[in-house]
């Protein structure tokens with residue numbers, strides 16, 4: 001039964017994927033990096049010797065942390081070892097195609113010298129802009145930059161969680177102007193940035209701003225053709241977020257996949273999406289102690305494979321230290337992922353959902369616009385036989401290792417369009433990729 005569509009002024013303005021060059025490029029990225037950096041890297045999850053159990057970048061919300069003491073961390077922010085070029089070089093070696101950088105997290109501290117607040121890097125001992133050099137360094141290496149921006153701002157006295165009184169409304173009107181100013185400022189200062197990654201948009205105060213947010217989004221898009229904005233920015237006039245009251249996604253890609261990955265293609269409703277992932281538990285900013293399970297290179301590679309196989313991008317978070325360097329664990333992971341990508345990135349970039357029935361050995365990725373299907377193998381069965389089921393009238397014309405020892409395989413047809421690929425070796429220490437070339441057999 002067809003659902004009734006209601007008329008919306010501030011719902012989705014387009015249905016289906018964007019097909020322009022900027023968004024086609026975004027879709028092909030496969031792997032991204034997230035960077036959470038700010039004042040919270042200084043306490044690093046610890047206040048007066050006591051460990052905070054939440055995410056390190058939320059420590060200001062801890063009742064033991066007085067707001068003014070937290071804000072005065074600005075006078076300690078002096079990352080003397082920060083080198084944008086070396087961050088970008090690490091990301092390049094890891095194989096990432098885009099990076100999302102926190103320009104301002106919930107605490108309100110700006111990593112760029114915003115003229116609309118004093119709470120910026122310009123008034124720290126470091127004094128210099130952080131965002132500019134990062135945009136330049138990444139962009140120069142062909143890595144696209146997306147600017148993360150938190151609407152919720154714990155520093156600005158005009159921020160409200162809800163609007164209940166006339167005073168709230170007046171204050172929040174000022175806050176809206178401040179937000180607009182900062183966003184237009186970012187787009188003006190950093191013309192190379194390709195998109196905005198919004199966060200902190202869940203509170204009632206902002207959810208009620210459907211008209212304002214919609215017009216601001218239009219203004220930003222007009223200012224920067226091709227600009228990419230995710231589904232977290234605005235709500236419709238009924239307060240629906242991500243998907244409007246008719247179920248259509250608002251924005252260019254779905255931002256709902258935080259620390260989780262869809263299980264099947266129908267979970268993503270044909271939309272573009274990316275998954276943002278932390279290495280340890282829910283920690284984004286630098287935290288001295290990493291608790292819980294720390295993901296390994298191969299686990300992260302499996303997440304990457306799964307995301308790409310379901311038409312998404314995988315974005316791994318980094319939380320730099322207060323001196324501006326990256327922690328060893330993250331550097332090691334970047335190296336490990338990069339080494340695997342050196343051989344196998346062909347199966348990641350420009351990859352898409354292959355439309356095949358998933359098998360237990362791993363993930364299929366189809367190369368957009370080709371007859372190549374990649375098998376990203378993470379679990380080898382004891383039989384050494386990988387099951388492949390193709391649509392009827394499709395046959396395998398070739399199977400070979402990607403970047404491996406150059407082995408090719410003769411698939412055994414065990415049923416109609418159903419094959420076993422018998423591996424020549426049964427013990428594998430690392431995930432690997434086989435390439436299937438298919439032919440029409442009709």
Ligand code: FHN
Nearest residue numbers: 055057058199200258276284
């Ligand atoms: O509260 C934030 C959190 O600190 C972190 O920035 C993540 C990243 O996706 N976003 C928020 C929670 O959704």
